[in-house]
Amino acid sequence: MSFEFMQAFKFIQMKTIIHNLDPRTKLLLAIIYSILAIMFEEIFILFFIFLTLFPFIFAGQLFKKWIKSIRGMAFLFLLLIIFNTLFSTFSKSISMIIRIMIMVSSFSLFFLTVHPDDLMLSLISLKVPYNIAFSFSLSFRFVPTIAIEAQNIIDAQKSRGYEMEQGGLISQAKNLIPLLIPLIVCSMKRAFHIAEALDSRAFGSTKNRTYYYSISYTKKDWLITVILIIFFIFGIIVKVFPVLLPDWLFWRFPV
Amino acid sequence: MEKKLENLQILVNHLTYHYPDGTIALKGINLNIYSGEIVGIMGKNGAGKSTLIKTFNGLLKPTTGTVYIENDEVNNVLMSKLTRKVGIVFQNPDLQLFANTVEDEIRFSLKNLNFTKTELENQINLTLEKFKLKKFQNRTPFTLSGGEKKRLAIASIMCRNPEIIVFDEPTIGQDAEGVEFIRNLIKEKHSEGKTIIIVTHDIEFAIDNIPRTILMADGLIIADGPTNKILSQDQILNIGSLISPQLIILSKFLIDSGIKVPDDVYLKENMIQFLGSFFKEKMEISEGGKF
Amino acid sequence: MNLIKFKDFSFKYDQAQDFVLKDIKLNIESGKFILLCGITGSGKTSLVRAMNGLIPQFYHGEIKGDVFVKGKNTKNVPTSTLSRDVGLVFQNPENQLIAMNVEREIAFGPENIGIPWDEMDSRIKECIKITDIEHLRKKAPFEISGGEQQRVAIASILALQPEIIIFDEPTSLLDPKSAIQILNLLKKILLEKKISTIIVIEHRLDIVLPLADEVILIDKGRIIEHGEAHNVINGEKFLNSGVNIPKCVSVFQKLMNQNIFTGKLPISIEETKNLINYIK
Numbered sequence: 036m037s038f039e040f041m042q043a044f045k046f047i048q049m050k051t052i053i054h055n056l057d058p059r060t061k062l063l064l065a066i067i068y069s070i071l072a073i074m075f076e077e078i079f080i081l082f083f084i085f086l087t088l089f090p091f092i093f094a095g096q097l098f099k100k101w102i103k104s105i106r107g108m109a110f111l112f113l114l115l116i117i118f119n120t121l122f123s124t125f126s127k128s129i130s131m132i133i134r135i136m137i138m139v140s141s142f143s144l145f146f147l148t149v150h151p152d153d154l155m156l157s158l159i160s161l162k163v164p165y166n167i168a169f170s171f172s173l174s175f176r177f178v179p180t181i182a183i184e185a186q187n188i189i190d191a192q193k194s195r196g197y198e199m200e201q202g203g204l205i206s207q208a209k210n211l212i213p214l215l216i217p218l219i220v221c222s223m224k225r226a227f228h229i230a231e232a233l234d235s236r237a238f239g240s241t242k243n244r245t246y247y248y249s250i251s252y253t254k255k256d257w258l259i260t261v262i263l264i265i266f267f268i269f270g271i272i273v274k275v276f277p278v279l280l281p282d283w284l285f286w287r288f289p290v
Numbered sequence: 291m292e293k294k295l296e297n298l299q300i301l302v303n304h305l306t307y308h309y310p311d312g313t314i315a316l317k318g319i320n321l322n323i324y325s326g327e328i329v330g331i332m333g334k335n336g337a338g339k340s341t342l343i344k345t346f347n348g349l350l351k352p353t354t355g356t357v358y359i360e361n362d363e364v365n366n367v368l369m370s371k372l373t374r375k376v377g378i379v380f381q382n383p384d385l386q387l388f389a390n391t392v393e394d395e396i397r398f399s400l401k402n403l404n405f406t407k408t409e410l411e412n413q414i415n416l417t418l419e420k421f422k423l424k425k426f427q428n429r430t431p432f433t434l435s436g437g438e439k440k441r442l443a444i445a446s447i448m449c450r451n452p453e454i455i456v457f458d459e460p461t462i463g464q465d466a467e468g469v470e471f472i473r474n475l476i477k478e479k480h481s482e483g484k485t486i487i488i489v490t491h492d493i494e495f496a497i498d499n500i501p502r503t504i505l506m507a508d509g510l511i512i513a514d515g516p517t518n519k520i521l522s523q524d525q526i527l528n529i530g531s532l533i534s535p536q537l538i539i540l541s542k543f544l545i546d547s548g549i550k551v552p553d554d555v556y557l558k559e560n561m562i563q564f565l566g567s568f569f570k571e572k573m574e575i576s577e578g579g580k581f
Numbered sequence: 582m583n584l585i586k587f588k589d590f591s592f593k594y595d596q597a598q599d600f601v602l603k604d605i606k607l608n609i610e611s612g613k614f615i616l617l618c619g620i621t622g623s624g625k626t627s628l629v630r631a632m633n634g635l636i637p638q639f640y641h642g643e644i645k646g647d648v649f650v651k652g653k654n655t656k657n658v659p660t661s662t663l664s665r666d667v668g669l670v671f672q673n674p675e676n677q678l679i680a681m682n683v684e685r686e687i688a689f690g691p692e693n694i695g696i697p698w699d700e701m702d703s704r705i706k707e708c709i710k711i712t713d714i715e716h717l718r719k720k721a722p723f724e725i726s727g728g729e730q731q732r733v734a735i736a737s738i739l740a741l742q743p744e745i746i747i748f749d750e751p752t753s754l755l756d757p758k759s760a761i762q763i764l765n766l767l768k769k770i771l772l773e774k775k776i777s778t779i780i781v782i783e784h785r786l787d788i789v790l791p792l793a794d795e796v797i798l799i800d801k802g803r804i805i806e807h808g809e810a811h812n813v814i815n816g817e818k819f820l821n822s823g824v825n826i827p828k829c830v831s832v833f834q835k836l837m838n839q840n841i842f843t844g845k846l847p848i849s850i851e852e853t854k855n856l857i858n859y860i861k
Contacts, residue, residue, distance in 0.1 A: 048719075150681060151681050152680060152681050152685055172681075173679060175681075176679060176680070176681060179723060180675060180723075225676055228673070228676040229676050229679070231635055231639055231671075232669075232676060232677040232679075233679070234635060234639055234660045234661060234664070235633055235635065235660065235668070235669040235671075236664060236689060236690045236693060236737065236738070237661040237662070237664045237665060237690055237693040237694045237741060238693050239661055239693070240659065240661030240664075240693055240694055241693070241694060241695045243695045244692055244693060245691070245692050245695050245701065246692060247685065247688035247691075247692060247701055247702070247705070248684075248685060248688070
């Protein structure tokens with residue numbers, strides 16, 4: 036379950052309209068959709084908001100990945116429905132699920148279509164200091180490396196007779212020590228090596244750093260930004276003046 | 291040593307392996323390894339060498355095909371049973387060291403082997419003595435030097451006394467003493483009748499210490515035979531991203547120059563002997579003294 | 582011209598008992614391909630860390646003496662500045678490649694020192710050309726082979742245009758053919774005068790020796806030999822040092838011990854062949 040879910044956030048290089056948009060546009064999209072999702076709890080309204088994400092998902096050719104992420108969360112959704120229905124209403128559970136789907140989908144859209152280095156550039160354009168933005172993108176870069184190393188550690192320990200699923204909860208936790216300690220040690224060593232390599236490549240040598248790649252807003256970005264802002268304003272108006280909408284939009288489950 | 295069917299220890303039949311992301315690492319491997327052999331596996335990075343050895347101890351299960359370790363087929367047997375027979379020493383000791391003391395590292399390796407308390411302590415002591423780690427017994431493994439860590443990693447597999455020992459690149463980054471240690475270890479285990487498999491890039495080490503070599507490329511075995519033959523065929527070497535050892539190049543050169551040489555002149559001692567008598571001959575002919 | 586000068590330099594890491602470098606007196610001159618060798622633990626990596634200021638700035642400890650890089654003292658001048666003179670490529674490309682594609686990787690160094698875009702672009706083009714990685718421009722570091730990763734690492738350091746580049750075991754993770762390709766690339770870079778001096782730390786002496794102009798031999802933190810390659814190879818200290826002596830050298834060394842051969846030991850197969858031809 037967990038691996039499928041992670042796939043929904045892993046960047047893959049493609050040439051679609053969505054991929055070519057400036058990362059800030061996509062960040063704006065994720066943020067606006069998340070705010071709208073939090074603002075409302077009416078099922079039909081939330082569902083409508085959710086549906087408006089689909090043009091973006093299809094334009095980015097991301098449907099398959101998106102389905103995987105939703106599948107990955109299916110179990111979580113079931114748990115949520117059960118618990119929430121017990122403590123509140125079924126209606127509210129469904130609302131919560133749709134809310135989560137909106138937020139996950141919109142952020143997934145962001146991470147699937149934004150190159151990690153462009154992510155760094157967009158953070159910098161938002162006046163985040165270079166060091167912090169760089170650390171951010173460096174973490175992304177090394178996630179697959181650490182994952183591979185974790186697998187190598189498991190392989191090495193299993194080869195000397197280490198068995199993973201043994202005994203009760205507490206002993207299973209203790210059982211993770213032969214995996215965690217080498218992982219931590221290797222990660223720390225790696226951090227050292229990366230740091231000395233960075234030093235050796237003049238990292239931090241001047242405050243006036245130049246950039247080879249840049250990100251820039253195009254007409255398409257402005258268009259989408261304007262659409263998003265209108266959408267957002269519309270949402271606020273509807274929230275403040277619910278009388279503007281027909282009654283059936285406010286329907287809830289009886290439970 | 292005779293290669294009889296009853297001595298067959300590892301039998302691989304039409305083995306393929308697909309990684310979850312779709313890469314096909316092994317595309318149909320057929321292989322027989324007999325008890326007591328020393329076999330090298332060579333080839334470019336990505337040829338499938340590591341994938342192949344991981345099927346021997348059950349780390350990876352075949353996608354299609356079978357792998358028999360003695361009478362056990364790896365698909366049908368628990369990994370815990372396979373790791374008793376097959377010990378893989380991986381390249382990087384940092385991937386496995388974690389315990390409070392060196393002694394505890396060995397103890398951890400012996401954990402699931404059902405030793406009695408006295409047998410366990412005995413085995414730990416023996417292992418520490420054998421690998422010259424006794425003086426580090428109560429030290430934490432993280433304070434050991436690179437070479438000492440490597441010895442500890444090897445010891446933590448050898449203490450389990452597996453019948454089949456697999457080394458993954460044992461001579462990388464080693465100086466002469468380190469290589470000598472590996473050489474002696476292989477000799478010793480071989481004399482105990484163990485089967486030894488060595489994945490390596492080290493052609494000089496291979497030509498001296500490994501009688502049989504399997505060359506892999508692109509998920510397939512492209513050559514399997516005596517090491518000296520394989521390391522002297524330029525076409526095969528090219529595909530396998532290897533070069534000939536120095537003395538093989540030299541022996542070919544001697545042959546090309548019209549000089550008759552004994553078959554195994556590529557071995558260092560033999561080359562020394564041959565060149566020695568060759569030079570002496572030339573000295574006598576030219577009557578001019580030494581060169 | 583003198584590029585790096587060690588003056589009675591000694592260093593002990595903070596947590597260590599002993600000095601890892603002792604009384605180093607060393608001059609690195611321009612125009613040389615230098616092999617630095619010694620057994621494990623002899624101090625090779627520490628020596629090169631002292632050449633770009635990582636020792637003592639990144640690795641703290643007790644120091645005696647000084648190291649000068651083109652006149653700049655490595656105690657005072659930050660490593661990030663010294664790296665414009667001395668480039669250092671480490672053993673494992675995995676821990677050096679920080680960008681998600683090759684182009685950005687090569688741009689990283691010049692970006693850090695504030696090179697204007699036009700010049701950056703031309704430097705990147707040139708480095709890609711020299712290291713022959715045009716086809717890898719847009720690829721990610723994990724998509725390419727070990728040999729290709731090393732080329733990218735080399736290109737990235739070249740982009741800073743240092744006068745010296747130091748390579749710490751560049752071929753340890755590579756197969757023999759790729760190893761030779763990388764080392765030949767280094768020699769080519771030197772010969773085409775893109776770089777003034779190259780220092781290589783290696784255990785695989787059989788591959789590097791044929792290319793070396795000079796050899797530095799280090800043992801227990803002291804430099805015990807530094808000179809022209811042939812001279813060092815023929816010395817007692819080298820032959821007894823515990824390094825991996827190439828077969829062609831040790832064969833002729835034995836012949837020399839048997840008094841059948843006198844003269845210079847060959848350091849490469851080519852030289853060995855010439856020797857045999859001569860004797861024939």
